[in-house]
Amino acid sequence: MRRLTLFVPFWIIAVTAVAANLRYAMEISVDANGEVLGQAMVSGLAPGDWPEAVFRLYPAALGADRLHVTDAWVEGASVTWESVEPTTVTVALAATAGQAFSVTLAFRGEVPEFVRAGGYGSYARSAHTVVLSQAYPILAPWDGSWIAHPVLPWGDAIVAEVAEYEVDLTAPEGWAVVAGGTEVEVAPGQYRIVGENLRELAIVLLRGYEVQTTSVGGVEVRSFYRAEHERAGRAALDVTAKAIAVFVNHLGPHPFSGLDVVAVPLRGVAGIEYPGLILAGETYYDRYPLDSLFFPMIFAHEVAHQWWYAEVGNDQVAEPWVDEALATYTSGLYFESQGRFPEILYYWESGYAGGRLRNKTAGITSPLWAFPGGEGYGGIVYSGGALFFHSLRERMGDEAFFGALRLYRDEFQWRLATGADLLRILSEESPVPLDDLLEAWLRP
Numbered sequence: 001m002r003r004l005t006l007f008v009p010f011w012i013i014a015v016t017a018v019a020a021n022l023r024y025a026m027e028i029s030v031d032a033n034g035e036v037l038g039q040a041m042v043s044g045l046a047p048g049d050w051p052e053a054v055f056r057l058y059p060a061a062l063g064a065d066r067l068h069v070t071d072a073w074v075e076g077a078s079v080t081w082e083s084v085e086p087t088t089v090t091v092a093l094a095a096t097a098g099q100a101f102s103v104t105l106a107f108r109g110e111v112p113e114f115v116r117a118g119g120y121g122s123y124a125r126s127a128h129t130v131v132l133s134q135a136y137p138i139l140a141p142w143d144g145s146w147i148a149h150p151v152l153p154w155g156d157a158i159v160a161e162v163a164e165y166e167v168d169l170t171a172p173e174g175w176a177v178v179a180g181g182t183e184v185e186v187a188p189g190q191y192r193i194v195g196e197n198l199r200e201l202a203i204v205l206l207r208g209y210e211v212q213t214t215s216v217g218g219v220e221v222r223s224f225y226r227a228e229h230e231r232a233g234r235a236a237l238d239v240t241a242k243a244i245a246v247f248v249n250h251l252g253p254h255p256f257s258g259l260d261v262v263a264v265p266l267r268g269v270a271g272i273e274y275p276g277l278i279l280a281g282e283t284y285y286d287r288y289p290l291d292s293l294f295f296p297m298i299f300a301h302e303v304a305h306q307w308w309y310a311e312v313g314n315d316q317v318a319e320p321w322v323d324e325a326l327a328t329y330t331s332g333l334y335f336e337s338q339g340r341f342p343e344i345l346y347y348w349e350s351g352y353a354g355g356r357l358r359n360k361t362a363g364i365t366s367p368l369w370a371f372p373g374g375e376g377y378g379g380i381v382y383s384g385g386a387l388f389f390h391s392l393r394e395r396m397g398d399e400a401f402f403g404a405l406r407l408y409r410d411e412f413q414w415r416l417a418t419g420a421d422l423l424r425i426l427s428e429e430s431p432v433p434l435d436d437l438l439e440a441w442l443r444p
């Protein structure tokens, strides 16, 4: 799969050089018809010589009118910019390695109605929701070249560095705002959203919602739902809080001071993770308490992504297993704490077998593009990957296995890790060789 290479310097500087310094200051207004108007000032230190900066507009994968750049400035002066394709914009920059840069982009978008939106519904509106995923230009990560994969219609498309966010948001009258950072209504319809170390900022506008809250180990958990879903909304809160407690026990502290769970219309996916925020498909709230295994699985899985994706990032397109397999295995720890591990193990085994029947060429560590149409993706990468981690845990023992995961977390906190990084730490921390397991599970 194509990787956009605009300029390759002869050295490579650790991506943390960007991560520690990246900052988004934005003004965004959203009206009741889903029209988005915004301006984003993205600043930081260039980790290499950057004749250009590459920004992604992920919602444009389903239509250029959904999000596009209308103007660009560098240090206050108007500059040229080019739309390489609807999701990728380059801005003339001329920054040298180590130099501070500041790019300001004006952007405009239209959030389609859910019924006509296509995709997962993560950039869509309904009578009671406006879901704004990746609703602003996002700087592509740099690891010696720009990481800018084409957007595929399945799996997660975003690859991004963590950043500090400050957003002034104008929402239409009568709507409440819930965001991945911390949101405060400073005047009627005017919200100030701030957050640190966010890999992206998800914003949801809600009308007529109810909320239940709880606190677990200093983490404030909020569950947002409509009145008709009160029991499911309470169950979502309960699973989320219990999962946080279990994961903290094995992996260390939750990465953020709060976590919001919001029921919204979604299709083709049961839940979506963002730093500090989880979207869950409303249809599963309709069916509650049916799906007694799958319903809690949604929340346990997305909570696990707070560690694997939000805190320790990875290239979700080239190596989706790095966060998905680990999040799936981590979700199993919640079921283990409930005395239900055999159920989840059976679910993974049947899922992996089914996935391999549907896609005979891809493996656990295959890139997203090895699963055309998403065929076999969940079964192989999520379930097969979870079984792989279970085999490592059984071989290494709990102390070494979870110790390795905590080390991996510490070493790659707020950075982008690779599968090789993860496997190296697991192998180094294992008291016994793992080579035969790696060979058996991960051989292409």
Ligand SMILES: [Zn+2]
Pocket: 301, 305, 324, 327
């Ligand atoms: Zn996931």
